[in-house]
Amino acid sequence: MSAEGGDPFGTSIKATDQMKQLMVEYYIEAKTTQEKPICWITSGGPVEFLIAMDVIPVYPENHGAMCGASKIAPGLAEVSEEMGFSRDLCSYARLDIGGAVKQEGAIPGGLPKPDFLLCCNNICGTVVKWYEELARYLDVPMFLFDTPFIHTEKTEHATEYVRQQCLELVKFLERQTAKEFTLEKFAETAMLSVQAVELWKGVLKTAENRPSPFTCFDAFIHMAPIVTLRGTQTVVDYYTLLKQEMEERVEQGIGAVTDERFRLIWDNIPIWYAMRSLGDLFAGNHACLVADTYTTAWAIDIQIDDPLTSMADAYTKIYLNIAIDMMLEQLVGLIERYQADGLVMHSNRSCKPYSLGQYDLARAVTERTGKPALIIEADMTDSRVYSEAQVRERVEAFIESL
Amino acid sequence: MGSDALKQLLDMRDDPYARARDWKERTGGRVIGFFCCLAPEEMLHAAGALPVRITGENRPITKSGAHLQSYCCSLARTGLDMALEGELSFMDGTVFVHTCDTMMRLSDIWRLNAGFAVHGDVVLPVRFEGDLAREYAYNELSHFRRKMEEQLGPIDDAALNESIRVYNRNRALLSELYDLRRENPSILPGDHALWLVNSSALMEKVEHNALLEEVLEDLRSSNAQADGKVRLFGVGSAMDQWDFMQMVEEVGATLVDDDFCNGRRYFDTPAPEGDDPVESIAARLWDRQSCACKHHPERDRAACLTDRAKEAGAGGAIFWQFKFCEPHAFDYPHLKKAFDQAGLPSIQLEIEQGSVSIEQLRTRVEALVETIKGAGN
Numbered sequence: 001m002s003a004e005g006g007d008p009f010g011t012s013i014k015a016t017d018q019m020k021q022l023m024v025e026y027y028i029e030a031k032t033t034q035e036k037p038i039c040w041i042t043s044g045g046p047v048e049f050l051i052a053m054d055v056i057p058v059y060p061e062n063h064g065a066m067c068g069a070s071k072i073a074p075g076l077a078e079v080s081e082e083m084g085f086s087r088d089l090c091s092y093a094r095l096d097i098g099g100a101v102k103q104e105g106a107i108p109g110g111l112p113k114p115d116f117l118l119c120c121n122n123i124c125g126t127v128v129k130w131y132e133e134l135a136r137y138l139d140v141p142m143f144l145f146d147t148p149f150i151h152t153e154k155t156e157h158a159t160e161y162v163r164q165q166c167l168e169l170v171k172f173l174e175r176q177t178a179k180e181f182t183l184e185k186f187a188e189t190a191m192l193s194v195q196a197v198e199l200w201k202g203v204l205k206t207a208e209n210r211p212s213p214f215t216c217f218d219a220f221i222h223m224a225p226i227v228t229l230r231g232t233q234t235v236v237d238y239y240t241l242l243k244q245e246m247e248e249r250v251e252q253g254i255g256a257v258t259d260e261r262f263r264l265i266w267d268n269i270p271i272w273y274a275m276r277s278l279g280d281l282f283a284g285n286h287a288c289l290v291a292d293t294y295t296t297a298w299a300i301d302i303q304i305d306d307p308l309t310s311m312a313d314a315y316t317k318i319y320l321n322i323a324i325d326m327m328l329e330q331l332v333g334l335i336e337r338y339q340a341d342g343l344v345m346h347s348n349r350s351c352k353p354y355s356l357g358q359y360d361l362a363r364a365v366t367e368r369t370g371k372p373a374l375i376i377e378a379d380m381t382d383s384r385v386y387s388e389a390q391v392r393e394r395v396e397a398f399i400e401s402l
Numbered sequence: 403m404g405s406d407a408l409k410q411l412l413d414m415r416d417d418p419y420a421r422a423r424d425w426k427e428r429t430g431g432r433v434i435g436f437f438c439c440l441a442p443e444e445m446l447h448a449a450g451a452l453p454v455r456i457t458g459e460n461r462p463i464t465k466s467g468a469h470l471q472s473y474c475c476s477l478a479r480t481g482l483d484m485a486l487e488g489e490l491s492f493m494d495g496t497v498f499v500h501t502c503d504t505m506m507r508l509s510d511i512w513r514l515n516a517g518f519a520v521h522g523d524v525v526l527p528v529r530f531e532g533d534l535a536r537e538y539a540y541n542e543l544s545h546f547r548r549k550m551e552e553q554l555g556p557i558d559d560a561a562l563n564e565s566i567r568v569y570n571r572n573r574a575l576l577s578e579l580y581d582l583r584r585e586n587p588s589i590l591p592g593d594h595a596l597w598l599v600n601s602s603a604l605m606e607k608v609e610h611n612a613l614l615e616e617v618l619e620d621l622r623s624s625n626a627q628a629d630g631k632v633r634l635f636g637v638g639s640a641m642d643q644w645d646f647m648q649m650v651e652e653v654g655a656t657l658v659d660d661d662f663c664n665g666r667r668y669f670d671t672p673a674p675e676g677d678d679p680v681e682s683i684a685a686r687l688w689d690r691q692s693c694a695c696k697h698h699p700e701r702d703r704a705a706c707l708t709d710r711a712k713e714a715g716a717g718g719a720i721f722w723q724f725k726f727c728e729p730h731a732f733d734y735p736h737l738k739k740a741f742d743q744a745g746l747p748s749i750q751l752e753i754e755q756g757s758v759s760i761e762q763l764r765t766r767v768e769a770l771v772e773t774i775k776g777a778g779n
Contacts, residue, residue, distance in 0.1 A: 083735050084738055088473065089731055121528055125528065144528065144697050146535065148525045155542075157542065157545065168532075168534060352474065356504060356507035357511055
């Protein structure tokens with residue numbers, strides 16, 4: 001795996017094996033547990049409460065990504081399409097509902113059945129409709145953690161509403177688990193979550209170096225633990241290891257892409273089924289995707305001295321829950337901090353909150369930074385709407401223009 | 403002279419915004435557009451403004467394609483196109499209510515591109531259950547009122563209570579219209595009835611009330627013979643295809659009740675009148691029929707709708723689906739099943755404004771009507 005061999009990629013990341021092991025163990029525990037309750041949760045949900053209550057969180061979106069990457073998503077989506085769900089609906093939702101019905105998926109027998117659901121709408125309104133259907137189909141209780149969208153201001157009454165919901169969520173969990181919530185356990189979980197988030201931010205920060213030690217395609221893979229299991233010691237240990245490896249790479253000048261010439265920012269959820277081909281395509285053109293708006297979404301700030309208020313605040317103001325002019329500031333910030341040469345936006349049919357507004361954002365980013373933006377049309381898991389040849393042509397033309 | 407009032411209202415179909423433009427010219431007041439029927443119109447009305455509903459229109463897209471992807475619903479795409487083309491220049495601003503992801507992003511895009519002086523967002527809760535969400539809804543409505551006062555001028559309690567009374571009168575009249583048609587649909591074609599509701603959000607309420615009073619006076623004493631049309635129930639967001647509604651009548655059917663947001667959902671549930679007008683508005687929103695964009699765990703939308711369809715004596719239903727409208731598309735399989743179980747056959751019609759083929763839809767509606775007749779409903 002070196003430049004001499006003509007491989008566009010640099011050395012592969014050693015910690016990958018540990019990450020895979022960690023995720024396998026996590027799914028085995030979720031599939032086999034006799035005593036711990038299972039809760040299906042949305043990717044932006046306040047998982048710390050579940051961890052503190054010894055509930056196993058299961059993420060249909062993470063599973064959706066796995067189904068996308070392993071190219072079984074369209075088959076599962078068809079199951080729900082036959083049930084009457086439109087092909088225009090979010091493909092995570094379609095494949096998840098199909099998987100729940102068929103009890104199939106990227107892990108044998110599909111996801112373990114939940115005892116209850118925790119839906120947080122800070123990523124989209126789609127999850128509310130999707131989880132309503134799950135609650136009906138699986139006949140399990142659902143808690144909606146409602147985080148009012150921020151258009152031009154974050155109001156005090158909205159923060160208070162979310163903060164109070166934290167307390168309501170605690171009561172809901174106590175009822176569901178027949179266990180008592182303890183502040184000590186929660187503080188410990190929040191502390192571990194903060195540590196993991198800091199480490200994750202540290203990992204992402206190493207990509208500010210030239211050459212970057214990893215690409216966002218690596219980050220998409222290595223984000224799984226921060227999404228699913230933050231708040232546990234295992235995750236802290238894992239990111240300590242990963243960060244160390246990335247720092248070593250920086251010291252040794254090892255880049256993720258051989259002869260890195262262009263640095264780009266990625267916007268939106270990955271195109272899971274095309275990760276490998278896109279990775280090859282960019283690396284082959286000496287372009288490294290050094291940062292993205294997706295994996296940074298889990299850089300959630302919790303203040304240990306007032307975890308509830310700071311959690312209410314952090315979960316409300318995540319990237320997808322703010323207006324596009326606020327998103328613009330973050331995009332511009334990424335481009336400056338990572339010294340990027342351009343922006344690649346995935347216009348994702350499945351995700352309206354992420355995609356609507358991209359046309360305006362692309363123009364505004366170029367206006368502000370002078371850096372060009374490329375928009376590619378695709379879907380995160382539904383490969384039936386993807387044209388590889390077209391995307392290849394557009395990416396190559398874009399890199400050529402840099 | 404009821405027939406004249408009816409004619410005046412029906413004539414608006416040729417140019418839906420003509421009255422709003424006239425109003426502006428006549429009074430010099432401000433016109434505020436809004437998309438969603440959850441918008442607290444009374445607050446705008448009490449500030450002396452004229453709230454006017456935008457529901458897009460049949461048109462090819464020229465300018466909004468530079469802002470919205472093709473997988474976004476035509477309501478947003480054509481609405482934004484109208485604004486960018488300057489066709490809504492008689493409006494002074496727009497108010498958005500938090501409903502679906504598309505409207506949420508449209509609010510940003512609109513604020514940054516449409517160039518209106520006034521912009522408002524009402525970030526209502528998505529949870530429509532429990533004291534916490536109810537309290538938040540009240541606080542958000544109060545906050546919105548203050549924001550509108552900053553932009554439109556004072557909204558005092560007395561004026562707001564008066565606007566609530568005016569709106570409640572409108573709701574009562576429209577409700578009576580639907581009741582009369584449930585008794586005997588042949589007193590007024592379904593497309594006219596729905597237009598009477600739709601026109602309410604396009605003109606000054608006091609004037610609309612006066613015209614409606616006249617129309618209803620005629621309808622109350624109508625001796626129209628029952629015409630034996632097949633009764634249908636409509637489910638969906640906004641029904642703005644008047645040719646379609648007319649075609650339904652032509653094939654021997656009529657919509658007797660609906661869940662459209664420019665139909666029954668626009669006027670259902672009066673606001674309880676009291677001292678605190680914000681509380682009145684919040685209470686109404688809370689007690690209303692369920693909406694696909696809101697989470698009502700204690701109120702099953704399928705049960706609400708099938709019950710109402712049965713009460714209206716409907717023999718079947720039409721699911722009117724805007725392509726790319728997520729909340730309604732998500733609810734469809736569940737609702738369809740409930741209608742099947744209630745013995746109410748249905749069809750789903752998926753449309754995009756600007757490319758509606760009435761002839762294709764006619765075949766589908768005819769088939770539904772035949773099914774219902776065959777079942778002897």
